[in-house]
Amino acid sequence: MNQPTPEQPADLVARLRATFRGGRTKPLEWRTAQLRRLRDMLTESGSDLAAALHADLGKSAAEADRTEIGFTVREIDHTLDHLAGWLRPEPAPVPDRLGDDTRAWTQYDPLGVVLVIAPWNYPAQLLLAPLVGALAAGNAVVVKPSELAPATSAALARLLPQYLDTDAVAVVEGGIPETTALLAERFDHIFYTGNGTVGRVVMRAAAEHLTPVTLELGGKSPAFVDRDTDLDVVADRLARGKFLNAGQTCVAPDYVLTDPETAAALEPALTRAVEALYGSDPSASGAYSRIVNERHFDRLTGLLDSGRTVVGGVGDRATKYIAPTVLADVDPESPVMREEIFGPILPIVTVSGLDEAIDFINDRDKPLALYVFSESGDTRDRIAAETSSGGLGHGLPLAHLTVSDLPFGGVGESGMGSYHGRYSIETFSHRKAVLEKPLSPTR
Numbered sequence: 001m002n003q004p005t006p007e008q009p010a011d012l013v014a015r016l017r018a019t020f021r022g023g024r025t026k027p028l029e030w031r032t033a034q035l036r037r038l039r040d041m042l043t044e045s046g047s048d049l050a051a052a053l054h055a056d057l058g059k060s061a062a063e064a065d066r067t068e069i070g071f072t073v074r075e076i077d078h079t080l081d082h083l084a085g086w087l088r089p090e091p092a093p094v095p096d097r098l099g100d101d102t103r104a105w106t107q108y109d110p111l112g113v114v115l116v117i118a119p120w121n122y123p124a125q126l127l128l129a130p131l132v133g134a135l136a137a138g139n140a141v142v143v144k145p146s147e148l149a150p151a152t153s154a155a156l157a158r159l160l161p162q163y164l165d166t167d168a169v170a171v172v173e174g175g176i177p178e179t180t181a182l183l184a185e186r187f188d189h190i191f192y193t194g195n196g197t198v199g200r201v202v203m204r205a206a207a208e209h210l211t212p213v214t215l216e217l218g219g220k221s222p223a224f225v226d227r228d229t230d231l232d233v234v235a236d237r238l239a240r241g242k243f244l245n246a247g248q249t250c251v252a253p254d255y256v257l258t259d260p261e262t263a264a265a266l267e268p269a270l271t272r273a274v275e276a277l278y279g280s281d282p283s284a285s286g287a288y289s290r291i292v293n294e295r296h297f298d299r300l301t302g303l304l305d306s307g308r309t310v311v312g313g314v315g316d317r318a319t320k321y322i323a324p325t326v327l328a329d330v331d332p333e334s335p336v337m338r339e340e341i342f343g344p345i346l347p348i349v350t351v352s353g354l355d356e357a358i359d360f361i362n363d364r365d366k367p368l369a370l371y372v373f374s375e376s377g378d379t380r381d382r383i384a385a386e387t388s389s390g391g392l393g394h395g396l397p398l399a400h401l402t403v404s405d406l407p408f409g410g411v412g413e414s415g416m417g418s419y420h421g422r423y424s425i426e427t428f429s430h431r432k433a434v435l436e437k438p439l440s441p442t443r
């Protein structure tokens with residue numbers, strides 16, 4: 001049987017734009033109905049998505065629920081609870097010279113047709129959470145899943161049209177050629193999650209149409225460990241944050257910065273933490289994910305000799321397994337410190353103390369996240385005031401991005417713009433200034 005010819009990007013965007021122009025996506029009722037349908041998709045077909053995530057990344061069902069499916073359900077619920085309030089026009093004080101019969105306010109207008117391009121590491125969450133925001137803000141949306149998570153991409157392409165309004169939401173699968181073709185079209189906003197090299201490609205394409213972009217990028221997120229902290233607690237939290245999804249998390253602690261004595265005590269604590277989480281043979285643990293593909297496996301194994309192995313250091317290419325690995329005595333110029341690791345390797349780099357740690361961070365690209373483990377309020381305050389990062393986590397990696405009322409996004413090389421909760425409404429809307437004066441002035 002002949003496959004139907006896929007819709008050309010220009011025709012697809014024109015079709016969605018016609019829906020938007022017709023006003024269908026604007027009423028609150030349409031938006032909330034779409035969000036409820038998306039929620040239904042996640043609850044009714046969550047096991048299909050979980051199976052796809054397992055096929056792509058070896059993700060356990062529990063982790064798929066916590067970090068992708070359940071995560072998105074919580075984002076939907078938060079949005080449904082608050083959307084009407086977020087969208088309420090906000091009055092602005094009017095100067096006396098305009099007369100007291102003049103009113104002014106801001107209102108959120110949907111932008112139009114939005115493009116969401118997602119990466120492979122949380123291939124469901126990072127496509128669906130932006131989609132939640134784009135729909136809540138009243139837009140038509142094209143979503144492009146990552147071709148590097150093919151099972152999840154196929155599942156989303158099959159499921160989303162079954163649940164959502166296909167005149168307003170479309171899934172386009174594919175890799176560079178398909179994305180390049182989409183990027184030639186005029187969108188009203190492009191929301192891209194992935195690496196900075198492609199982020200630049202996206203921004204250049206967007207510039208042709210003066211399309212605003214949100215770029216959710218990555219980089220090396222440091223974790224500073226102060227002296228005199230409870231290192232068993234620190235090691236447990238570092239290991240959970242680092243080795244979740246086998247380190248393939250944009251906000252994973254990339255490396256540890258600490259003084260030499262603390263490093264020496266942290267090494268056995270991290271070894272114990274890894275064993276407590278995944279047992280003495282993590283390859284046999286159902287809770288531990290695999291590397292997405294051979295290219296990344298080879299890249300990561302090339303980083304394993306950047307320091308002395310404290311724990312892990314082994315892998316198996318056939319199953320794309322790399323053990324949770326901690327490296328000590330790591331030179332800041334070594335390969336593992338020259339790129340975002342994006343895998344289960346945690347280097348420990350030593351500095352003399354807080355001042356040098358702050359300089360170390362500020363000498364490098366602004367990170368997506370910065371983590372601080374310190375009992376000292378002064379230390380926490382100094383790092384907050386003297387460094388710049390997309391987010392700052394004291395005592396607990398990753399968790400800031402699960403707080404729906406916090407904006408999630410980077411700064412500098414780690415990205416621009418933010419989303420989640422009401423910040424998604426800011427991102428996917430235009431805040432329009434409105435002034436109204438009666439035509440029969442009272443004075």
Ligand code: NAD
Binds near residue numbers: 179193250
């Ligand atoms: P990826 O390879 O899946 O690429 C992301 C998207 O870009 C895909 O949909 C892909 O098809 C598209 N793409 C790739 N090359 C392209 C090109 N030349 N032109 C147009 N589109 C193209 O994912 P990745 O970039 O390897 O993702 C990993 C990076 O993403 C890491 O740096 C990570 O830190 C970052 N990341 C950031 C966040 C965040 O929220 N800030 C979340 C996850 C990942």
